[in-house]
Amino acid sequence: MRLVWTIKYALAAGIMALPTAAFAEAVKISYLTHWAPETVALLEEAATEYAKTNPDVAVTVRAVPFGDLLTTLRSQGGGADGATIAGIYDLWLPELARDKLVAPAPETVATEVKGAWPAGVVSAASVGGTLYGIPNEIDVYALNYNKALFAEAGISGPPKTWDEFKDAAAKLTKKDAGQQGFGMINSWAAGVVHPFSSLLVSNGGDLVTDGKPMLDSKAAGETFQLYEDLIKAGSSDPAMATADANTTGPFLDNFVSGKTGMIIMANWWESALKTGMGEKFSNIATAPIPVGPSGDKPRSISYSWMTVVNAGAGEAEQKAAWDFLAWLNGAKSGPNGSSAMANILMSMGILPSRTSDVDAFKDKLGSEFLSGYVSVLADAKPFPVVLGGQEFSESLQQTIEALQYGKVSAKDAQTNAQTDAVSILERAAK
Amino acid sequence: MTTSYRGSVWVMLTPAVALIGVFILLPMALTIWLSLQDWSTQTGFQTARFIGLDNFLEIFGTTSIGRDFKGAFVNTAIYTALSVILILPLSVGLGLLVYQRNVAGGNFLRAVLFSTYMVPMIAVALVWSKLYSPSEGPFNQMLGWIGLGGQPWLSSPGTALISIVFLNVWQQVGYFTVLVIAGLTQIPRSLYEAAWIDGAEPHQQFYAITLPLLRRTLLFSAVIAVINAVQVFEPVALITQGGPVGSTNVLTYHIRRVGIERAQGGLGSAMAVTLMLSLIIVIFALFAFARRKDEE
Incomplete structure (x- = not known):
């Protein structure tokens, strides 16, 4: 008898938890990069950290060799099934923007980027004055x-x-x-x-x-x-x-x-x-x-790299993607006023471009x-x-x-x- | 022919014809249509603009587009010719060797030869790029043991393409050897016995019996080898990226670069159509050559 009631309680709890569980997996976004496996692991760690405060967004990371990155973006990036976020080389931006494969940054993100990055780097992430990506490495x-x-x-x-x-x-x-x-x-x-x-x-x-x-x-x-x-x-x-x-x-x-x-x-x-x-x-x-x-x-x-958002992704995915990117590149996601992105970049010896990241890593950037x-x-x-x-x-x-x-x-x-x-x-x- | 018979023929043929039409003929027709358009692969077909033969004039012109295409075309032709020239005699030689019934371990040797064909290209590319390493590669170390200087292999425009050909031959020869063995099994033993009674030497038997009766197998092998070679893509994409100096830039890789990376769909389609026409001409020539031999 006790077993029957235990099963009933478990079922009731499961049914009550269903909407929460469904909500927790509501938005799935993917991140396309050319980074090596050890760097991808760091990005996945950052995504896990982000998920602690944003359980409604699930971020997956996909890596391809550098030589295949542009082709992957061109062949899959523009559709709804393509990666939601992609790390791109600034040289590719004008044509990706012309072909409407990448979405313009929302006003809040654009304002943050214009205030926190050097003007030259912001200009490399813009086409015709419109910001399309959040710069990361230089x-x-x-x-x-x-x-x-x-x-x-x-x-x-x-x-x-x-x-x-x-x-x-x-x-x-x-x-x-x-x-x-x-x-x-x-x-x-x-x-x-x-x-x-x-x-x-x-x-x-x-x-x-x-x-x-x-x-x-x-x-x-x-x-x-x-x-x-x-x-x-x-x-x-x-x-x-x-x-x-x-x-x-x-x-x-x-x-x-x-x-x-x-x-x-x-x-x-x-x-x-x-x-x-x-x-x-x-x-x-x-x-x-x-x-x-x-x-x-x-x-x-x-030259610089930036992260862009797929213009073909759904509205909810785009919103989640910009929110994740703003957090990843923001001054609060890493230790000592640095961004989580800067920590990933510095693991490879890559210079971060955000002004506050350069200050946060002053000692490390002073290596021989x-x-x-x-x-x-x-x-x-x-x-x-x-x-x-x-x-x-x-x-x-x-x-x-x-x-x-x-x-x-x-x-x-x-x-x-x-x-x-x-x-x-x-x-x-x- | 009765009406019901004609009807059943249509019923039987329609599924296959429909599939071929949708998945083969339609894409081919679309590619030919796109080759006459100015079109970006990132936009819908409605944005395509008819420009006649301009794409074809461009790819055979004197600008960098024409120069790169013609270079890729020549590289593909050389790669294909060398692959076929090396694969066919080698497969016949290995097939004769393995087919000897009184040789112990013949089946094992067949399995070993065929196994190279089953190895994924990504693994082959990784291993061969290290084998070819000019400073640390085993090939150059072996050449050093016999007193020969190291070769630049993939690092020189003079040797990079032939290095990729060797890789292709190594991987494909097992498959073609199996085809040759299948052809050899079709030759009646009585012909060899009769020739032996007449005093024919082994090399005479080879030229008078084996080779003529293997002609159809070799024609099939040649056609498949040409098609496989023209479609080469993975070793170039994985190892050389078309370099150095475009010496390994083959057509499939170049079309992908133009049509997808640069989104120049019209130009890419014109290149694809040219490749398709060239392939058709070569295959027809092979069949015509074989038919003439049959008539002789």
């Missing part, structure tokens, strides 16, 4: 060099000018030992174009000004020539420069194993270097990009490796965010790779790059 390029190899070659410090750079690259090259002075990158658009662009802006040039390609400038010609000189001198070996779909591969292996003396890379690869080098990571230092003959001071390229990046941020130029930017970037990649492998001269590379860029940007602007 990446900047600098010269990484191996102090042990420098000491072996009798070089006292990092090169400050292109002449010193070429000289150091030649001294660091030991062909018999399979060692190159300067490591270029190929088979990965950003890995090819960003270091080249950093040298270009440090030579006083620009990729694009007012929507027009500037690769026919004297500064650009000198940058193409620098690449040709380094290749012809044997100071850089393109066969050591390959990258794979996960933005790792021989270019990373060669730097990690001490076969590359210098390389131009962004701050985010700190975790890859630490993993690959162990204690030898202390041999790696960061310096500003050497200044070219037409440049006035060290400059480099920066990262401080070199922080110091060049002020003079960094944002990589141009224009319609057709991805195609422009891939086309320039092909030209620079052809130059790396000696298939074209510096002069022809410059002519081809400018001709292609004009045609691509004009077509995209139509």
Whole structure:
């Protein structure tokens, strides 16, 4: 008899709990990223933390390799079944906004972002004055060099000018030992174009000004020539420069194993270097990009990432997504006035872009490796965010790779790059 | 033919014809229609604008679009030709070897050969990208043991495509060997016995009996090998991303980049139609070649 009543009470309790349980799973949102599994785990932890105060929202995380991120967004992102939230590279934003794949940020979110992030970063997350995403990471390029190899070659410090750079690259090259002075990158658009662009802006040039390609400038010609000189001198070996779909591969292996003396890379690869080098990571230092003959001071390229919300998602999902993102990137979700997002980013050595996060991580950003990046941020130029930017970037990649492998001269590379860029940007602007 | 018979023919054929129409003919017709339009894959078909043959002129033109497409087309043709040239003789050789009835472990060898075909491409790509590593890869270490210098493999535009071909041959040859073995079982033993009585040497038996009677199997193998090779995508997407210098940028990968990443649906469709037409021409040529041999 007692058993019967126990079952009855249990059933009654279950029926009463049903609406609550259904409400707890009312809104399901998904987050698409290209992060590695250990970073995805941190994001999932943050989502669990958020769920404690927001039990009506369930966040799931899905990761794809960087090489597949844009394709996944393009093929699945715009529909109701696509990811609700996606982390995207700022270069992709103009076309995703034009194609109405991403939703404009609500007024409250836009006001918060405009007040809490530097204006340049906000502008990279906006199209035509409308904010589409909450910025999170900012990446900047600098010269990484191996102090042990420098000491072996009798070089006292990092090169400050292109002449010193070429000289150091030649001294660091030991062909018999399979060692190159300067490591270029190929088979990965950003890995090819960003270091080249950093040298270009440090030579006083620009990729694009007012929507027009500037690769026919004297500064650009000198940058193409620098690449040709380094290749012809044997100071850089393109066969050591390959990258794979996960933005790792021989270019990373060669730097990690001490076969590359210098390389131009962004701050985010700190975790890859630490993993690959162990204690030898202390041999790696960061310096500003050497200044070219037409440049006035060290400059480099920066770019940012942001999280956007799927315009095809339902109203409730969009609302929940913006609320989650506002919390994730807000100043109260992490310790000491930092955001949970900043903590995830700093685990990878990535610079957060929210002003309060930069203050909260002042000590960590002062490390020998990262401080070199922080110091060049002020003079960094944002990589141009224009319609057709991805195609422009891939086309320039092909030209620079052809130059790396000696298939074209510096002069022809410059002519081809400018001709292609004009045609691509004009077509995209139509 | 009676009316009821005609009616039952229609009833029997309609499901298959409808399925083929909806899932094969309709998408093909849609792709051909889209190839004549200016259309973004991110917008509805109603936004497509008719531009005639402009997309085709563009992909065969002199701009970066044309240059990249023509490069991808040539890469695909080279990849396909090399794959077929290597796979067919190897599968015949291995098939003859495994088919020998008095060789111990023949069945085990067949299983081993076929197993490469069952390994998922993601695993193959991961392993082979490490095997090809210029600094730490086993291939270069083995070349070093016999006094040969290391090769750049995937790191050079001169060797990257052939490296992907080797990977493809390794994975596919087992499947084609099984096809050859099936073909060999169809050849009557009496023909070999008669040839042996007439004093024919093994190599004469091969050229006079085995190869001619394997012709239909080899034609089928060639057609499948061509289709498989033209559809290559995974190793390029997973390992080389089309590089270096576009040397492994094959058409399927390029069409995905243009049509999906850049959302240029009209251009992507024009490229797909060109690929389809090229494939049809090659397959027809293979059949025509085989028919001429049959008539001889």
